[in-house]
Amino acid sequence: MATVSDHMTPGIGQVAVDAPLTAADGTPLRKKLAQANRRARLRATLLVAPLLLFVLITFIVPIGQMLVRSFHEPTFSEVLPRTTEALKQWDGADLPDEAVFAAFADDLKDAKENRTIGQVATRVNYAYAGSRSAFTSAARKSTGFEAPYKEALIAADDVWGERDLWAVMKRASKSYTPEFYLAAVDRTTDVDGNIVMVDDFRQIYVKILLRTLYLAGVITGLCLLLGYPVAFLLASLPTRTSNLLMILVLLPFWTSLLVRTTAWIALLQSQGIINDVLVAMWLIDDDSRLQMIYNQTGTIIAMTHILLPFSILPLFSVMKTIPPTYMRAARSLGATPWTAFWKIYVPQTVPGIAAGVLLVFILAVGYYITPALVGGQDGQLISNFIALHMQKTLNWSMAAALGGILLATIMVLYWLFNKIVGIDRLKLG
């Protein structure tokens, strides 16, 4: 080393330390490098820009909008702005004063004109059942109201004399509300603002959420149990045979979901093929046919079948990469076939197991069509209730809150999964 530095031109080392290096044309090297890289970066950004835009428009914006909707509900304050303003002054102890009633009467006239009272009526009705007709009739009669408005309104309908209704209205007048999330976990605020459980007969959502998680867990377990041997077979057979079998695995992918589900109805219903065969074989009595569909059993069977490829494919892709010499090595070292399989083969398939489990579970938790068709009463999942609120009750905020809870649940599970298995070990086919 000493000899090398002896032969070095004096000063070279010092120049490198003192002045920044320059490129051949005299610009500082650092700047030149940034210029060269900027062009490459710009080109790369332009290439992915369409996809980025697509993801933004179709994915991030809708989900963000939905999540906002679950706690932002401005109908009341938009339709009844004067009432909203007046209610801010009300302390909530007794009935509101004349000013609030006057503002409300004015708003009602506008609302009648704009035909928007129905929206407010629906909104308040979520929290104060039976109030809907009071709003619509009050709006109808609004042109006839004269001061003092308090007496006039109470004369029109006793309900306007209830402090509780006004308390509910004050809460509804606030655009940002936790109300829908509370409702999604079977809770509500009473008239005094305390969080309480809803009535027993209306407690459904926690039960549905737990049932969804339970059914998704059972379906995931079954998919793994059934998928593992199939994937093992596919990975160990010669390519020709395994390609043929792979088509059988993929066939369900190429058939309409509805057709597959309907096929299960034909098989499982009480006058269906399986029951007919069992009766014909004298295994069961004609009047004690098995109820295998329109309940949880139906949901589990049909969904396991539909989601099975999602557990087979990642398992297969991992198993394909495990050379048979590992098993042979284990055998030659004295392990029985079972020990070799359990101690050497299975641990190496963990990334595939993890990917399959995660895929199937997440898909199952959010499944809609199959439980809707074959689930009956107790085979419904949380998605069916989200759909109910989207399509029937039109309580989109409630649907959004349920969706938000589903999203949060999945993210918690994903986090747990990452803790236990490690997401970097995942192999999704």
Next chain:
Amino acid sequence: MTVKMVSFNLRGVMNEGNATRRESPDGHVRFVDVQKSYDGETLVVKNLNLDIARGEFLTMLGPSGSGKTTCLMMLAGFETATHGDILLDGKPINNVPPHKRGIGMVFQNYALFPHMTVAENLAFPLQVRKLGKADVEAKVKRALEMVELPQMGARRPAQLSGGQQQRVAVARALVFEPDLVLMDEPLGALDKQLREQMQYEIKHIHENLGVTVVYVTHDQAEALTMSDRIAVFNDGIIQQLSTPDVLYEKPENSFVAQFIGENNRLNGKVTAVSDGDCRVVLEDGREVNALSVNVGGAGSQTTLSIRPERIEIDPASTLPNMLDGKIAELIYLGDHVRTRLEVAGHDDFVVKLPNTQSRRPLHDGQPVKVGWRTEDCRALDPFGG
């Protein structure tokens, strides 16, 4: 590199000298009339008979598809013989599953379990044998010391270099103290220098432990370096089974002569056989004398085999066989000059000239005389026919 002597308390007898062992093999492994077919139409292994003595290092050498690996897999228990018996210590093992044979094996790509550390890999064969924890730890430690990797126990196989993985694989095959170890081209994935170093290490481990090793390779240099005996396989048949020196110097057929080392071939026809020698007329009509090894009577075709280092160019004294030739190419290789000549109608006649002081300058196109002794020229079966 030296290999530490580590006592493994093997039942096997330590190296007791090659001569006695080869003359009276106590038959550690025996193949008796073994045949193997995969498709029921062709035989991959044709009627194999082979005795392997206790403590011997036997190499199965041959080109790919010659049946050598199949033999090894049958011995390990991963393939079943279609016909015949394989005996281990005199007992047939055809129906014994691999895990009950107690044979150590080193695989081509090591097959170290990637989800286990090096120490766990080594402990695996001991744990499946239900050894106590302290015992396992002691044996793993000793095995790591034997292959000079005492600090690597906590690493994963992927964190080791190729040579280190190779050593761990060897240690794992030996840690449960088998008296028979099979190696299936274990050095194939290493670079040349490391491969040569590992050859010596494996050879020394074998000498120290006295285990029987059956080694499969297609690399003849590797086989010559390591083995007590080499079985040259081709086409499902053992072509010749002998010590490295005999195989090189006294090949019994043209395949062995061609496969082991470099070899000049001259085709011709036998005109007379007498007293171990024969006269052969070459394709261009010249006659030469050769050692009659594997030829029929007069009139049969033969291939003459002469090693390149046994040929002299412009010999000082008259040799029994002298032919005219012309230098076609000279390649300087440091310790010797590889000279390609045109002789008797062949232009691939190679002579190795040692780079000594007495070397005379040669140039391309120069006409020379080549000569060799009769005993260096072996008349074998016609090559490729």
